[in-house]
Amino acid sequence: MDAQGNAKHSTLPPIDAHVHIVGNGLGGSGCWLRVGTWHRPLAAFMLHHIGVGVSMRAPGFDEAYANHLAKLVRESSLGAAVILAQDEVYDEAGQKLNFGSFYVPNDYVLQLAREHPEFLPAVSIHPGRADALNELDRCLEAGAVMLKLLPNCHNVDCNAARYRKFWERMAEARLPLLAHTGGEHTVPVVQKRFSDPRTLRLPLECGVTVIAAHSGTKSGLTDPDYFEDFCDMLTEYPNLYGDTSAFNVPIRGRHVRACLEAGVTERLVHGSDYPVPVYGHWAWAQRFIGWNDFRRCERLTNVLERDYQLKVAMGFSEEYFTRVHSLLRRTAAVERLGVQKPGLAVRG
Ligand SMILES: [Zn+2]
Numbered sequence: 386m387d388a389q390g391n392a393k394h395s396t397l398p399p400i401d402a403h404v405h406i407v408g409n410g411l412g413g414s415g416c417w418l419r420v421g422t423w424h425r426p427l428a429a430f431m432l433h434h435i436g437v438g439v440s441m442r443a444p445g446f447d448e449a450y451a452n453h454l455a456k457l458v459r460e461s462s463l464g465a466a467v468i469l470a471q472d473e474v475y476d477e478a479g480q481k482l483n484f485g486s487f488y489v490p491n492d493y494v495l496q497l498a499r500e501h502p503e504f505l506p507a508v509s510i511h512p513g514r515a516d517a518l519n520e521l522d523r524c525l526e527a528g529a530v531m532l533k534l535l536p537n538c539h540n541v542d543c544n545a546a547r548y549r550k551f552w553e554r555m556a557e558a559r560l561p562l563l564a565h566t567g568g569e570h571t572v573p574v575v576q577k578r579f580s581d582p583r584t585l586r587l588p589l590e591c592g593v594t595v596i597a598a599h600s601g602t603k604s605g606l607t608d609p610d611y612f613e614d615f616c617d618m619l620t621e622y623p624n625l626y627g628d629t630s631a632f633n634v635p636i637r638g639r640h641v642r643a644c645l646e647a648g649v650t651e652r653l654v655h656g657s658d659y660p661v662p663v664y665g666h667w668a669w670a671q672r673f674i675g676w677n678d679f680r681r682c683e684r685l686t687n688v689l690e691r692d693y694q695l696k697v698a699m700g701f702s703e704e705y706f707t708r709v710h711s712l713l714r715r716t717a718a719v720e721r722l723g724v725q726k727p728g729l730a731v732r733g
Pocket of ligand 1: 405465630658
């Protein structure tokens with residue numbers, strides 16, 4: 386409620402809660418990018434798909450990527466995008482490992498969010514770092530709205546008792562955790578077993594609001610599919626949510642019908658997984674959307690808008706697009722969103 390006693394939820398704009406920042410660091414962002422020979426064509430394809438128009442090896446790439454993303458958000462139905470930092474990989478002893486394909490420092494996403502009103506900053510901190518709690522406090526102070534981890538790629542055993550303090554501090558600060566679940570094929574995996582949503586029990590028991598990215602769905606044909614386990618956990622943990630990121634690539638989106646059912650749909654938030662490509666072919670082939678919606682969405686060059694419109698066409702509710710407002714840490718930037726851009730009517 387605002388000062389006039391009006392309920393704000395009626396004017397909340399949709400938020401894309403799963404948007405990646407990448408950078409090569411040549412312009413001083415602090416990011417790094419290590420794209421192996423096999424992933425180079427895939428990375429080039431993704432950048433072409435989103436329309437950045439600058440080579441990922443160019444000194445101006447980081448700035449171009451961020452500016453392009455801000456423009457896509459501005460020109461879409463979205464009120465904001467939660468942009469994700471990406472921490473480095475650490476071992477059990479808290480030693481940094483020379484592993485991973487990209488790094489995005491917390492300071493960089495915090496800075497981008499200060500510069501662009503379209504962005505809300507999600508930081509990334511491996512809880513095994515010697516300075517994990519200090520870094521968490523520093524990021525809270527700087528306005529973090531969420532914390533992102535890929536337990537399987539970052540090598541985080543979330544259920545390890547030694548991380549309890551870290552989760553408790555997050556719960557106390559009401560900072561939600563966006564944790565990757567299910568297989569992963571664009572970032573190298575350290576521990577396959579940490580793809581299981583059951584690996585998130587300890588943060589959930591500590592009272593952290595956890596958003597299981599991809600809702601436990603599998604990304605490769607041979608991966609285990611944890612969607613059913615994720616659904617079972619929803620009844621057990623009222624503070625567990627899921628997102629629909631990368632549902633517009635084949636395989637991940639196979640559970641759309643179940644995602645629209647009561648009991649599950651009230652616990653999902655909108656996310657695209659930008660710059661992961663967005664195609665309507667799969668949704669159309671599975672009859673999640675009709676031909677006209679498929680054609681209409683394919684004509685949208687703004688991939689954030691395309692993902693949004695495809696999910697509208699699939700039948701996701703207005704609440705689904707705005708739900709994350711109630712899960713994000715209430716910073717001034719989050720509060721401002723509720724009054725700035727009125728929510729757009731969802732086209733059915
Ligand atoms: Zn992602």
